[in-house]
Every structure is written in structure tokens, then in C-alpha cells.
Amino acid sequence: MAPDSQTNERSLKDTLNWLKETIPLQKVHYVIRLPDGRLNTDTYQTRVGALDSCDVVLVDEWVYSIDMNTVTTTFRSTAPLAALSGGWVEPTDHGDKRVEGGTLIDGDRWAYGVQLTSKTKDVSVSVFSSPQMPPGPLTDRTDRLSLQSFNDESSARRVLTAFLHAADLCRQKVAGTVTVADGAASARPVTGQVDLTTAQIAKTVSPTVVVIQGKADSGDVQGSGFILSKDGQIATNLHVIRDLSVANVQLSDGELFDSVSVLATDEKRDLAIIKIAGLNLPAVELGNSDTLTVGEPVIVVGSPVGLQGTVTAGILSSVRQLSEGVKVIQTDAAVNPGNSGGPLVNGRGQAIGVVSFKLHATEGLNFAYPINYIRDLLGNLQPPMTLEHMRAALGPATAADRQHAGPSLKDTLDWLKEKIALGSAHCVRSDDLAAVSMSEQSTAFSLDSCTGVLGRVMRFAPIALSRGQSEFAFRFTLSLSMLTGGKVAQVDTYCPASAGARFVSGDRRAYGVILTSKPNEISASRTALGYTDASSVVETSSTDNFYLIFEEESLAQRVLTAFLHAADLCRKKEPF
DSSP states (O other): OOHHHHHHHHHHHHHHHHHHHHGGGOEEEEEEEOTTSOEEEEEEEEEEEEOSSSEEEEEEEEEEEETTEEEEEEEEEEEEGGGEEEEEEEEEETTTTSSTTOEEEEEOSEEEEEEEEESSSOEEEEEEEESOOTTOOEEEEESEEEEEEESSHHHHHHHHHHHHHHHHHHHHHHHTEEEEEETTTEEEEEETOOOOOHHHHHHHHGGGEEEEEEEETTEEEEEEEEEOSTTOEEEEEHHHHTTOSEEEEEOTTSOEEOOOEEEEEETTTTEEEEEOOOSSOOOOEEOOGGGOOTTOEEEEEEOGGGOTTEEEEEEEEEEEEEETTEEEEEEOSOOOTTOTTOEEEETTSEEEEEEEEEOTTOSSOEEEEEHHHHHHHHTTOOOOBOHHHHHHHHOSOOHHHHHOOSSOHHHHHHHHHHHHTTOEEEEEEEESSOEEEEEEEEEEEEOSSSEEEEEEEEEEEESSSSSOOEEEEEEEEEEGGGEEEEEEEEEEOSOSOBTTEEEEEEOSEEEEEEEEESTTOEEEEEEEESSTTGGGOEEEEEESEEEEEESOHHHHHHHHHHHHHHHHHHHHHOOO
């Protein structure tokens, strides 16, 4: 295989590996009481049978149980990825539509299916049931490949995007062409042009990366930038140059320019374009940040602590809405002090972002502003001004401007409140007396400042008995600034098999976001709900750790990162 073909294969391989890792994390579970009082328990999960090339085998497993009588139906779908032509995400409301006249009493009300389509009946589907129901395994051909087991819409949409990207790469592999960004507007097929190797990208892009350094009232400042034009226009972060009284720019070959002017600034997005008196300088090619694909390979080229031309590789993890009118690109490519202002580059050596920040106390969560924001600035350049004139025009920098540590405290807490509510685990177990449906829900009781009340609400509902459900609330009150660390680890739910009890369905294990503090800094309480004397059933104590529960490991990791970021911001707010 030719070297160029190998690099394109790696891009496809990265996408397929991401899909193989992400799909098995998805599972939908719910319990419905039928009109005749019987209990219907359903669990959906998708597994990857094969996904190492341009042929895919997916296995959708549906476990259907009524009063402990269980039938497992398996849908095995096989399709060539190149045949997939489109798709959509389809919601299902188990509370309304799943069983006519039934009542949802536990589990996921909403689920999301990824529907992938082909123009002809290129998808082979085999259906198996256990215990076997006549007439035995069924096989058919259809124009749709379905994955039914997503419990959050964002994951479903990311998987849909990745499948369509893989399908496009497989078609290009067959046709011998690939798609590249063409300027700032559209994309066009170009025969024979494929992704470059990391070494090729470094050789092409490193000469365009510069070191920006100077003096501010706070001391020496250093960052990166990259050349946009042969006459010396340079993109960087605003925070790199904002406080500089004097500055110079050093090229990759060591040439030094000590006269710097400012052509454009964007405070909201922390971007700037500066100018040096260059002539025939190497300039980076700009990509199109509106056509990015989650899972595609990316590279950070910068000058961390003065090491020019340093290169780190990773993948594009997501594109997030940071605030109104501001998007950021997330990558796991390493970002270090001094990388700020350098380019985030795609597999074709095109700049798709301006590296800006990472979340403190974390690895793998690094961010860049999309390159199309720089395109906007290039279309609105101002007459050159000095650094002093720029500072006068911008006014004093706020604490947030100087911090440049990512999302604000308010944005982080709002994001946490939204995502914590998604954390849950559900299961059903039975003993000699009855089957019991159990659920555990992560809850942010209060999280509007650096003092929060977090915890879990547990519900136990006997299925066949007339006794109502019991609830217990675990509340943990803490100052976020006192958090010292945390981790994500698997935790048991309350349904593992034990003496006298057996697991029926749902989650045997889940993922806990375990947050830690100094000894006895967290106030804990346990309240029994669902009783007439609920207010008197309270236990209190102090502890140095607690956990929130999540079904999906990737979401748990993101929540942990956000908590550590919020803790860092809260510590910065405290004067002593």
C-alpha cells in the first residue's frame, strides 16, 4: 500500500475505533406496568460484531421480560459502509408510545435511535430469539441500519456523524479520491490528495509558527502565533499580547522582529491579528472549521516554554457551544504553557483552530477557537495600531480576561447542573417475596455558587406488592474550593446477585464520579423519604468524599473535569 493510502487508512481507522469504543457504552432500560398489573421490563443494548474495515456488523440485543418470563431477541445487521447515504436521530417516548395503556414506572422515558440509510437494500438483517420462537431465525434485506440503544441525544448525533464520516472515507477509498476544504466556503473532491503523516504536517506547518514574547507589568510573557500571509499577518490569542508594553516575534529560523502592530482584536473570542514587516514569509493554509468531524485526527503545533516547532497529535473530541455566539473545538492533543495562539491543524496540514486554553488539573481537555473566526477578522482589518493604542481601545482587562482558564464559573456550574441530572442507574432484582425496581439518580440540590449541595436520590419500588416506593436522599454540602481531587471508577448498583436475591435486568454496575476533600470538609446527610414521619428520619455526619452515579463513563469523565475546573475557579476567587 502506498504511503498516502496508509495515512488515509489511519483516518478511517481512528473513526472506526472511536465508534467501537462509544457504541457499547449505550444502553436503554425501562419498566412499564401493564394495564393488567403485570410488569414489562425492557433493555436495549448495541454491540459491535465487526468494525475494522469498510464492512460493519452490528448486534442490537433486546431483552423483553414480563413477570420474570424473559425473551432475548437479537438483530444482527451487516452492511458495507460505503453504501450508507444518510441518516437521522429518532426519539422514542417509552412513557407514551411503547405500550398502549401501560404506565412507565422506572427507567429511561426517552431513548434515541440512530437510523442510517442506503439508497438500495444493502443492509442484511438476521433476527434470532431465545427461547426460540417459530419459525426460527429470520433474514431479510433492507435499506436501513438501526441502532436503538442511546439514552442521550448528543451521543446518538455524534455516532451518526462518525458513521457518515466513515462512509464517506470508504467511498473515497473505493473511488481513489478524498474531500478537502476549499477556502472558507465549500469542499470539493480532489483525486489523489489524502491526509499527511504527522512528520509531513510538522515539516509543512512548523515554519509558519512563531514565538511571541514581551514584557508586561506582571513580568515576562510568552505565547505562540502562526503566519497568515507572506507579508507578515499573524494570528494569536488576545491574552498573549493584551498586557505587553513591548513585544517581539521570532520566526522558526531564528529571525527576530521587534516592531509589532495590531490589525484586529476579538475580546469575546480571545483572538487577535498582529503584523510584522515580513517579506515572502511561509504562511499556513486555512481550513474550514464549519466542516469538522468528531474523531478526525488533529495536531497542535506551537512553542511551549520556548521550544519552537513542538508537535503533539490527538483527535477532535467535540465542538462545543461555550456561550452565546462562541464555539470551541475540544481535542485531546496535549497543550502546554506557551502553546496559546498556535494552530490546531487537521490531517491535511490546514489550520482549523487557534489553540487557546486547557482546563486546569486535567489532561485531555484542551480547546481551540475555530479558524473561521480568524477568517471573519481578516475581512474586517483595521489600520495598524500600537500595543499602547490597542490597550487604550480595549480598556482595562477583567479578571476573566487575565484568567483564560476556559469557561466561566457560572457557565461551568450551569453545565454541571444540566449534566448531573442525566446521571442515573436502574435495575430490577427479585427475592422470595417480590421483585423490586431500584433506581439511583444523581442530583444537584443547589449549585449556584462555590458552595453546593450535591448527592443522590435512591428509590426502591416493590413491583407486585401494594406497598409504595421508598426513597432515600443522600445530600453532601461542600465548598467547591476545598475539593482536592477525584476520579471515575466503576461502582456496584443495588442489584448484584446475593444470597436470597437474583439480578433480573438493568445495570449491574455504573460509573461513579468520586470527589475528595481534606478530612471532614464535606457535610453529609441521609434522609428517608416516602414515610409519614419523613422529616424525623435523618442521619448526619462529615466525610472527605462522596460520589455521583452515571451510566456512561465518558459523561462521568467530563463531569469530573468540570468539577475540578470549578474548584480551581473558586479557589481563585478567595483572597486568602
